[in-house]
Amino acid sequence: MNVLLIGSGGREHAIARALSKSALLTRLYAAPGNPGVAETAELAPLDVSDHAAVAAFCAERRIELVVVGPEQPLVEGLADFLRAKGVAVFGPSKAAAQLEGSKGFVKDLCRANAIPTADYQRFDDEAKALAYLRAKGAPIVVKADGLAAGKGVVVAETLEEAEEAVAAMFSGAFGKSGAEVVIEEKLEGEEASFFVICDGERALAFTSAQDHKRVGDGDTGPNTGGMGAYSPAPAFTPQIEARVMREIVTPTLRAMREMGAPFQGVLFVGLMLTKDGPKLIEFNVRFGDPETQAMLPRLEDDLLALMRAAATGALPEKPLRFSPQTALTVVLAAKGYPGTPLTGSAINGLARAGEIDGVFVTHAGTRREGDALVAAGGRVLNVTALGDTAQAAQTLAYRGVDAIDWAEGFCRRDIGWRAITRET
Incomplete structure (x- = not known):
């Protein structure tokens, strides 16, 4: 099969690695991909928001399956457009993508179908939202209704923090995504x-x-x-x-x-x-x-x-098989993240990290400048390791991290602490 993978992050690099192992794969393309994805796929300089261009590429390269990695193309209806052209897509329609594209849609669906979730209210008026906040008090959760790159949720421990979140959303901090907000109870657990x-x-x-x-x-x-x-x-x-x-x-x-x-x-x-x-x-x-x-x-x-x-509507009946081992991933981010990250700094030592048995490095926000690999985003690299326990996986992952030479990057040093606590 010829396959087109949409996306450019660490998730897509991990998907590309997994797809490349399939005996069914003839050729893997990725749009736009990244330097890591390029190790196993041919990069296609496509504007994935141009649905007609993606469809034309699929026809030209005889693509039999399109795998959509990120949410934005799905919410914008790329899967619908390609299916109408006869191309199979792994990813939901625009209507089904509302499950991520609108938090209010999901909350209403839960209420109508008795699906357990936090109590909530939806607001498109800032004054009414603030009045509700003051009636409920803190802690409380404020969410922008639409997509916000994982940053449109504020778990407010104080009323002041909640009010600031509402004000920011209605003032355009997340564009159209914050034109409506969902305010819900904070769940514990x-x-x-x-x-x-x-x-x-x-x-x-x-x-x-x-x-x-x-x-x-x-x-x-x-x-x-x-x-x-x-x-x-x-x-x-x-x-x-x-x-x-x-x-x-x-x-x-x-x-x-x-x-x-x-x-x-x-x-x-x-x-x-x-x-x-x-x-x-x-x-x-x-x-x-x-x-x-x-x-x-x-x-x-x-x-x-x-x-x-x-x-194609033909899922197997039998359960999927997974290794009993634990896999643990550490994200290396550029200094300044999650604010404005420092980009353009050189990264070395990836080959050294990848030579450690059981360690895999994926690219999340990198680019090539000549022979150099440089940071090109907030979350830049992922170092993953497999181990018989969470502790073993953590130890191995940080060995991989420490093999990488990138002075302008940082990471947390306690990834997996909950799982490790359960083991001790």
Whole structure:
């Protein structure tokens, strides 16, 4: 099969590595890709927001499957456009992508289908939102309704912080995404991420992960797109998985079918494991980043075969196979992240890190300048390691990190601490 992978981050590099192992693969293209993706795919200089150009490329290169990595093209309807041209796509339609594209849509769907989630209200008026905040008090959660690159959620511990978040959203901090806000109760418990592969009718459990969203050690500092992750999540037991499938995933897929928007692709179920059971925090309609970098090295089945089956409505019946080992990913970010990152600094030592047995380095925000590899974003590299325990995986991952020579980068040094605590 000829395959086109859409995206340019660490998630897409991890997907490219997994797809490249498939016996079904003839040729892999990536648009726009990155220097890491280029190791296993031919980069295509496509503007992925130009749907006609993507479709023309697919026709010219006889693409049999398009894999959409990030959420933005899905929310903008790329999958619909390509399917109308006869191209199979791993990723949901524009209507189904509302599960990530609108937090208010998801909350209303949960309410209508008795799916466990936090109590909430939606607002398109700043004064009414502030009045609600003052009536409820803190702690409380304020969310921009639309896409905000993982930064449109504020977990406010004080009323002042919540009011500042509402004011920022309505003043355009997130553009159109903040024109409406969702204000919800703060759930207490342990967070976990669960992924399922869907073909429009059925859902097949993938695996679980936990990430670290705060920028600093000890889960301190502002939220980021994720500073590291590990898989599986020890807190996500088989009993919890069964309950999430029954109470959250199945009714969601049923509701989407009934509204004429069957979900195909991967559904990322963000959860809070509360004392009353698992509750939905949010859905994403694509693989997580950096969770993917930790999950895919554990997958023992053919990812391309699985994606094709989901895209064609033919998911297998049998459970997927994953290594019992733990995979742990550390994100290396540019100084200044999650604010304005310092870009353009040279990075060395990747080959040295990759030579460590059990360590994989993926590119998240890099570019080539001549022979040099330089930082070109906030989250720049991911170092992943496999180990028989979370502690072993962590130790090996940081060996990989320390082999990299990049003075202008930084990382957390405690990725995996929850899982390691459970082991001791």
